[in-house]
Each structure stands twice: as C-alpha cells, then as structure tokens.
Amino acid sequence: MDRQQVLVIGPILPYVIAKLGERFDVVELHKEADRAGFLEREGKRFKAVACGLKGIDRETIAALPDLEIISSFGVGYDAVDVAAAAQAGVVVTNTPGVLDEEVANTALALMLMTVRELNRAENHLRAGRWAKDGPYPLTAGSLGGSVLGILGLGRIGKAIARRAEACGMKIHYHGRHEQAGVAYRYHASLTELARASDVLMAVVPGGAATHHMIDRQVLEALGPNGYLINIGRGTVVDETALIEALSKGAIRGAGLDVFENEPAVPESLVVLENTVLLPHVGSASVATRQAMGQLVVDNIVAWTDTRRAMTPVPETPQP
Ligand code: NDP
Numbered sequence: 001m002d003r004q005q006v007l008v009i010g011p012i013l014p015y016v017i018a019k020l021g022e023r024f025d026v027v028e029l030h031k032e033a034d035r036a037g038f039l040e041r042e043g044k045r046f047k048a049v050a051c052g053l054k055g056i057d058r059e060t061i062a063a064l065p066d067l068e069i070i071s072s073f074g075v076g077y078d079a080v081d082v083a084a085a086a087q088a089g090v091v092v093t094n095t096p097g098v099l100d101e102e103v104a105n106t107a108l109a110l111m112l113m114t115v116r117e118l119n120r121a122e123n124h125l126r127a128g129r130w131a132k133d134g135p136y137p138l139t140a141g142s143l144g145g146s147v148l149g150i151l152g153l154g155r156i157g158k159a160i161a162r163r164a165e166a167c168g169m170k171i172h173y174h175g176r177h178e179q180a181g182v183a184y185r186y187h188a189s190l191t192e193l194a195r196a197s198d199v200l201m202a203v204v205p206g207g208a209a210t211h212h213m214i215d216r217q218v219l220e221a222l223g224p225n226g227y228l229i230n231i232g233r234g235t236v237v238d239e240t241a242l243i244e245a246l247s248k249g250a251i252r253g254a255g256l257d258v259f260e261n262e263p264a265v266p267e268s269l270v271v272l273e274n275t276v277l278l279p280h281v282g283s284a285s286v287a288t289r290q291a292m293g294q295l296v297v298d299n300i301v302a303w304t305d306t307r308r309a310m311t312p313v314p315e316t317p318q319p
Contacts, residue, residue, distance in 0.1 A: 010052035039063035055079025078206035104159035114255035115141035144168035149197030152204035194221035206233030
C-alpha cells in the first residue's frame with residue numbers, strides 16, 4: 001500500500017521529520033526551489049500538514065484542496081490562518097500542556113532576574129567591580145509580599161501562579177472571564193489589574209484580539225515601581241510605548257522572552273539596562289521541544305487512523 005504523504009511547512013524540529021518518516025512520506029516545502037509551482041502541481045497529494053512556528057497562510061491552505069489536518073508545533077498558533085482552515089473544513093491542532101512546566105519555570109526565572117536585577121549583579125562581578133567598587137546596590141524590588149498580576153490565567157498562567165505563591169507573592173488576574181473555583185482576585189479591567197500589580201505577567205495568546213493590549217495607559221497604571229514580564233507573545237505589548245516607559249521611568253523594569261518582530265529586537269530596547277531580554281526560549285529544552293514534536297506527530301497519526309485528532313484548537317472543532 002502507498003504510504004500517505006505529509007507536507008512539512010517551514011523549518012521544524014528534526015525530531016518531527018524523523019518520527020513522521022517512520023510512518024509517512026515526508027516532503028519539506030521550504031526545500032522546494034519553486035514552492036508555488038510545487039503546490040500547483042502536487043498540492044492535491046496532501047491530506048496532512050505539519051507546520052513550524054511560522055505557521056501556514058490562507059494561500060497555502062487554498063493550494064491544498066484535499067487537506068484534512070494541520071498539525072502545528074507550539075501551543076500558540078497565531079501564525080496559522082485558523083479562519084481559512086475552518087472555512088476549508090480543515091482541523092488544526094496545537095501542542096498544549098506538554099510545555100506548561102518548562103515555560104512557567106522560564107517565566108519565574110525571568111521575573112527573578114528582572115526584579116532582583118540578577119543579570120546586572122552578575123555583570124557587576126564579571127566586570128571586577130565587586131572588589132573595586134564594593135557590593136552590588138540593594139534592589140528596590142523584591143518578590144515576597146508583592147502582587148503578581150497575571151494577564152491570561154490559562155494552563156501556563158496557573159503554573160506560573162503556583163510558583164509565584166511559593167515565592168510569597170499574592171496573585172491577581174485578568175482574562176475575558178472570571179474563572180469559577182479560582183481563589184485569586186479577578187479584575188475585569190486590565191488597567192485595574194496593572195494598577196493593583198507590582199509585577200504584570202503577560203501570558204495570553206497573540207493575534208488580533210490581544211494586539212497591543214499592554215499599551216501606554218496600562219504601563220502608566222503599572223507605575224514607576226512596577227515591572228512587566230512578557231512570556232506570551234510580543235504583539236501583546238506596544239513595544240514603542242514600552243521603550244518609552246522604560247526610558248523615562250514610567251515603569252521600573254521589564255523581562256521579555258518575546259518581541260513584536262522576532263528575531264529583530266530594537267536597539268533602543270537592547271541598550272536599556274532595566275531590561276532582561278531572552279531570545280524566545282520559554283519552552284526551549286530538548287526534552288520539552290521533543291514532547292511538543294511528538295504531539296505534532298501523534299495528532300497526524302491519530303487523525304489518519306481514527307479521524308479524531310488529539311488536541312484540536314477550539315476554532316476548528318472536529319466533525
Ligand atoms: P491557554 O489557552 O491555556 O490560556 C490562555 C489564557 O489567556 C486564558 O486564561 C484566557 O482567558 C486568556 N485570554 C485569551 N484571549 C484573551 C483576550 N483576548 N483577553 C484577555 N485574556 C485572554 O494558553 P496557554 O497557557 O497554554 O498558553 C498561553 C500563550 O503563551 C500561548 O498562546 C503562547 O502564545 C504563549 N507561549 C509562549 C511560549 C514562549 O516560549 N515564550 C511558550 C508557550 C506558550 P479567558 O478565556 O478568560 O480570556
């Protein structure tokens with residue numbers, strides 16, 4: 001029997017290619033010299049797509065008339081045109097759950113580095129200033145007893161909240177809904193959450209609904225003693241407003257794992273000492289990325305064998 005074909009779109013973890021190859025014939029679109037020509041000639045061959053963090057657009061979905069499933073790597077799928085997939089009757093899956101603890105650990109580290117200025121303290125030592133100039137100055141910020149405001153108390157947000165509680169922080173949150181059975185204090189307005197918070201942690205998805213939710217007004221509400229941590233998506237924060245707020249002391253510091261136009265990070269942000277900047281490494285350990293890759297493969301296998309995907313996104317419910 002002919003093996004089913006899977007189209008891989010965009011660079012993806014080599015583990016995914018290897019695992020898919022055990023069961024399917026795999027074609028990597030980004031390795032084709034003439035992608036549009038390839039899709040026009042061969043698009044009908046593919047019922048399944050695996051895509052990396054760059055996602056898949058409407059035109060490519062339209063060029064795959066027999067497509068049934070898009071298995072996307074990562075829990076955030078803002079780069080996948082889910083509206084086009086839904087219109088075409090294509091199920092989209094993501095990789096939720098398997099990365100929660102890793103991303104929450106990264107978020108906690110980023111928050112500690114930012115509030116306790118650990119990167120600057122380390123630089124002080126490395127530059128020989130401890131012996132020459134004396135100890136690193138006391139930090140104005142401290143986690144114990146302060147309020148962590150979480151924008152997006154979902155799977156990862158809750159894993160961050162558990163860790164922050166262990167650090168002695170009080171948890172408040174904002175989302176579109178107040179959650180039943182959650183003891184943390186809910187704020188119906190993001191600005192009110194920012195006003196109540198010492199540290200504001202963004203862990204919402206990207207996309208149009210959350211675009212620039214954290215703007216000048218929210219940063220001003222966070223205030224001159226406040227810190228912003230963004231582990232969600234860069235588009236959630238108005239980066240220009242953030243740079244201005246950091247430069248003029250409207251907030252005290254920021255820890256960012258995600259940026260508006262990755263991998264480009266504005267020089268005006270890089271030069272600011274009151275920032276900790278990470279190159280989108282929230283889930284980036286071998287074990288966690290492999291677990292995500294396995295779920296990409298398992299979704300395609302489950303769909304092929306049973307026509308039930310394991311982790312479909314809400315916008316494309318299964319038939
Ligand atoms: P969940 O779907 O479990 O949680 C998302 C939360 O965001 C929910 O609590 C939801 O609450 C809230 N939310 C969604 N839309 C809005 C909105 N328009 N306004 C206010 N709140 C909103 O997702 P995860 O916790 O699994 O992941 C969250 C995001 O983290 C991902 O989408 C991804 O973008 C990012 N991420 C970043 C990583 C990194 O490496 N830095 C790694 C992994 C994920 P409600 O429904 O009540 O609004």
